[in-house]
Amino acid sequence: MRAGAGVxxxxxxxxxxxxxxxxxxxxxxxxxxxGIEDFVILEKAGSLGGTWRDNxxxxxxxxxxxxxxxxxxxxNTSAPMRYxxxxxxxxxxxxxxxxRGLAGHLRYGAEVTSAAWNGTAWEVETASGERWTAGxxxxxxxxxxxxxxxxxxGMADFAGVVRHASQWDPDLDLRGVRLGVIGxxxxxxxxxxxxSQQVAHLDLFQRxxxxxxxxxxxxVAEAVRAEMLASPEGARKxxxxxxxxxxRLGEIAVSGTAEQVEARNQVxxxxxxxxxxPVLRAKLTPDYxxxxxxxxxxxTFYDAVQRPNVDVVTDGILRFxxxxxxxxxxVLHPLDVVVLATGFHADNxxxxxxxxxxxxxxxxxxxxxxxxxxxxxxVPHLPNFFLINGPFSPGGSLxxxxxxxNHAAFVLQLVDxxxxxxxxxxxxxxxxxxxxxxxxxxxxxxxxxxxxxxxWYLDRDGVPLVAPMTLSELRAEMAEPVWADFDxxxxxxxxxxxx
Ligand code: NAP
Numbered sequence: 001m002r003a004g005a006g007v008x009x010x011x012x013x014x015x016x017x018x019x020x021x022x023x024x025x026x027x028x029x030x031x032x033x034x035g036i037e038d039f040v041i042l043e044k045a046g047s048l049g050g051t052w053r054d055n056x057x058x059x060x061x062x063x064x065x066x067x068x069x070x071x072x073x074x075x076n077t078s079a080p081m082r083y084x085x086x087x088x089x090x091x092x093x094x095x096x097x098x099x100r101g102l103a104g105h106l107r108y109g110a111e112v113t114s115a116a117w118n119g120t121a122w123e124v125e126t127a128s129g130e131r132w133t134a135g136x137x138x139x140x141x142x143x144x145x146x147x148x149x150x151x152x153x154g155m156a157d158f159a160g161v162v163r164h165a166s167q168w169d170p171d172l173d174l175r176g177v178r179l180g181v182i183g184x185x186x187x188x189x190x191x192x193x194x195x196s197q198q199v200a201h202l203d204l205f206q207r208x209x210x211x212x213x214x215x216x217x218x219x220v221a222e223a224v225r226a227e228m229l230a231s232p233e234g235a236r237k238x239x240x241x242x243x244x245x246x247x248r249l250g251e252i253a254v255s256g257t258a259e260q261v262e263a264r265n266q267v268x269x270x271x272x273x274x275x276x277x278p279v280l281r282a283k284l285t286p287d288y289x290x291x292x293x294x295x296x297x298x299x300t301f302y303d304a305v306q307r308p309n310v311d312v313v314t315d316g317i318l319r320f321x322x323x324x325x326x327x328x329x330x331v332l333h334p335l336d337v338v339v340l341a342t343g344f345h346a347d348n349x350x351x352x353x354x355x356x357x358x359x360x361x362x363x364x365x366x367x368x369x370x371x372x373x374x375x376x377x378x379v380p381h382l383p384n385f386f387l388i389n390g391p392f393s394p395g396g397s398l399x400x401x402x403x404x405x406n407h408a409a410f411v412l413q414l415v416d417x418x419x420x421x422x423x424x425x426x427x428x429x430x431x432x433x434x435x436x437x438x439x440x441x442x443x444x445x446x447x448x449x450x451x452x453x454x455x456w457y458l459d460r461d462g463v464p465l466v467a468p469m470t471l472s473e474l475r476a477e478m479a480e481p482v483w484a485d486f487d488x489x490x491x492x493x494x495x496x497x498x499x
């Protein structure tokens with residue numbers, strides 16, 4: 001499209017990053033470290049921080065230890081407790097972005113709605129009509145941010161307040177209210193643990209019980225804190241120790257021996273067995289294998305549901321009514337506030353953004369049957385369009401920050417070549433299909449597929465969209481590009497050779 005009357009001219013950049021969450025910030029840092037300043041990070045919301053900006057529900061925290069849930073080059077040594085709160089995490093990402101000089105590259109309120117390859121560059125548009133032309137686009141949009149709203153009749157008739165967990169109003173005072181929480185995933189467990197101490201009554205509407213790994217949140221020991229703060233080596237030492245500990249639990253689904261799986265399962269079963277009331281214990285006992293859904297980690301959930309002001313409701317939800325929620329047994333549960341802790345459209349990836357690649361190939365059509373991707377970071381027919389944490393990313397068993405670091409380091413190698421040789425790089429369809437087949441085949445051997453549950457890990461055929469990789473496998477996979485897997489062409493007007 002040409003700039004004309006009323007149509008603003010497109011701004012040009014070498015690299016356009018979509019999203020200012022943990023992955024977008026990481027890309028910005030990586031670009032600056034390479035001396036690339038001609039880039040922009042477009043963020044749909046009004047500030048950075050992704051999930052830690054959006055999620056402000058009661059009790060929000062990250063159940064990966066704070067020192068490990070941080071960039072390896074900037075370990076988060078500031079959290080006083082083992083697990084950081086949502087607010088502490090937002091501050092961490094904000095301060096890293098500021099310290100690394102990203103402020104001038106960030107554009108807020110800029111939701112990318114489309115990106116189209118014009119043969120040499122990407123023409124990108126935002127919801128407000130801004131236009132950009134970028135040699136390279138990096139989609140760093142995250143996976144768990146498009147709320148999934150349950151289709152329950154009568155919601156509009158409810159006289160109280162209904163909020164999705166990720167759209168919580170922090171000014172909502174829960175003291176003395178009758179609270180309903182729908183869903184039993186990690187978000188719900190954190191909400192129930194925190195809110196049960198404030199509300200008059202809490203009904204937890206449970207469709208499926210969860211296995212809960214009981215790990216308490218404790219203050220970081222003074223000696224550890226002192227060592228972490230004393231020197232970068234001290235911080236790195238504790239980052240490495242926490243990485244090893246986290247991998248022992250996280251990687252069990254992928255590489256655990258029978259003994260390791262059994263030892264973990266015993267800890268989980270023991271925690272459940274400690275629930276005193278046998279009726280409540282039976283309600284809380286899942287009917288699928290441990291680890292099939294993403295493990296909930298909480299040292300407080302079972303205490304919370306045993307409080308006298310908490311009921312676990314296992315009858316199905318019939319409808320919302322003016323006064324509350326009616327369940328299939330005919331009971332009306334009177335409520336003032338309902339939290340929809342019902343998860344996310346984890347398989348949206350870039351959508352609803354419209355992406356059209358070489359030859360007008362539409363990503364929506366390309367992904368109609370299977371999410372064709374090369375190592376979760378590139379897509380055939382999309383030259384110079386890269387992803388962080390795309391389909392078949394190993395986010396199911398690994399710390400997502402470690403995953404995106406590996407993805408970003410790989411993408412930066414592609415960026416280097418694009419800029420140095422003025423080429424268009426896209427993975428070929430065959431190598432991408434081989435990667436997807438390899439991941440899907442291997443995933444069919446994991447508990448995510450065989451464990452008898454549904455979860456956000458699965459695609460609509462019930463096959464995991466998360467890769468069953470250990471961290472060392474991911475590192476080996478992403479160490480450097482295998483150029484034979486790519487189609488590399490000179491850009492029009494350039495004299496570099498294709499390989
Ligand atoms: P989730 O794990 O997808 O859980 C959604 C819950 O809502 C499930 O219990 C689901 O039941 C229930 N649900 C959905 N639709 C329903 C309906 N129509 N009626 C009744 N129940 C319904 O979502 P989440 O808790 O937001 O967690 C998503 C992921 O975010 C986690 O697995 C984790 O990776 C991440 N997370 C991480 C942390 C952390 O501390 N690191 C904290 C929060 C979230 P079914 O099981 O029956 O489908």
